[in-house]
Amino acid sequence: MDDRSLKMVCGAFYISKDDPSNPQGDDAHFICLEKQTIGVADGVGGWSKYGVDAGQYARQLMANSVDAIQNAQEGYLHPSRILSQAYSKTNVQGSSTACILALKNNCLRVANIGDSGFMLIRKGENIYQSSIQQHSFNCPYQLGNRKSADRPTAAQTYKIPVKSGDVIILGTDxxxxxxxxxxIQQVAKMTIGNGSEPEQVAWTIAQHAYYNSVDRHVATPFTQASLKAGKKHLGGKVDDITVIVAYVVEK
Known part of the structure; x- marks a missing residue:
């Protein structure tokens, strides 16, 4: 199999939290199939108390990422470089987590900052998952235009070989x-087994996450994290939910 024989086939689904004053929510994402690159961003909601649309920074960061991807010369399309260039041109108030992933030469190359992230599933099993970057509980690393904000150099980078049949799940927190x-792995396995396209898988996963987010009694990763931090949070966490699913297939 040559180094150009794999590609991603992608689909996405987004559920914004129920907030009539902010119907777009705080998440943003893109899919650039031409350059085999995808990304998500999550605007930090705390900005809303200062009268700032927390999603505006995330949306501009993702739009600038697409511009950087389209203008990248051959051999220079690396997620960390794209993230850095997008950050340098994002000048609205706010801050955001981000995860950008590209498929090149049969490898995933990833730059991830904060608590968005990805999973790599092979033959129904989760074989790789990104780790969370946070300064403290519920305070993730974030890109922004204030002196206290983190910088793209803080992003974790990954290079992971992939195979035909692998499934990538990229999402916000x-x-x-x-x-x-x-x-997530089981829902993906079941939905893929039914012959669903990536967008349908993304929708199904996002719906499960949404149901958990509004359930005050279900056990969730956020519940566990809050207990470890000495907090008491019962059930899910109401939030915007973005899911991108990518099938890795032969060209």
């Missing part, structure tokens, strides 16, 4: 705070 990795 609205997914990973509300579903354990085993549950």
């Amino acid at each position: 609205g997914l990973f705070d509300n579903m354990f990795e085993y549950d």
Whole structure:
């Protein structure tokens, strides 16, 4: 199999939290199939108390990422470089987590900052998952234009070989705070087994995360994390939920 024989086939689904004053929510994402690159961002909601649309930074960061991808020369399309270039051109108030992933030469290359992230599933099993970056409980690393904000150099980078048949799940913390990795894996396995396209799988996973987010009694990763931090949070975490699903297939 040559180094150009794999590609991603992608689909996405987004559920914004119920807030009439902010119907777009705080998440943003893109899918650039031409350059085999996908990304998600989650605007930090705390900005809303200062009268700032917390999603505006995330949306501009993702739009600038697409511009950087489209203008990248051959051999220079690396997620960490894209993230850095997008950050340098994002000048609205706010801050955001981000995860950008590209498929090149049969490898995933990833730059991830904060608590968005990805999973790599092979033959129904989760074989790799990104780790969370946070300064303290519920305070993730974030890109922004204030002196206290983190910088793209703080992003974790990954290079992971992939195979045909692999499934990538990329999401914001609205997914990973509300579903354990085993549950995501099982929902994906069941839906894929039914012959669903990536967008349908993304919708199904996002719906499960949403149901958990509004359930005050279900056990969730956010519940566990809050207990470890000495807090008491019962049930899911109401949040925007973005899910991108990518099938790795032969060209």
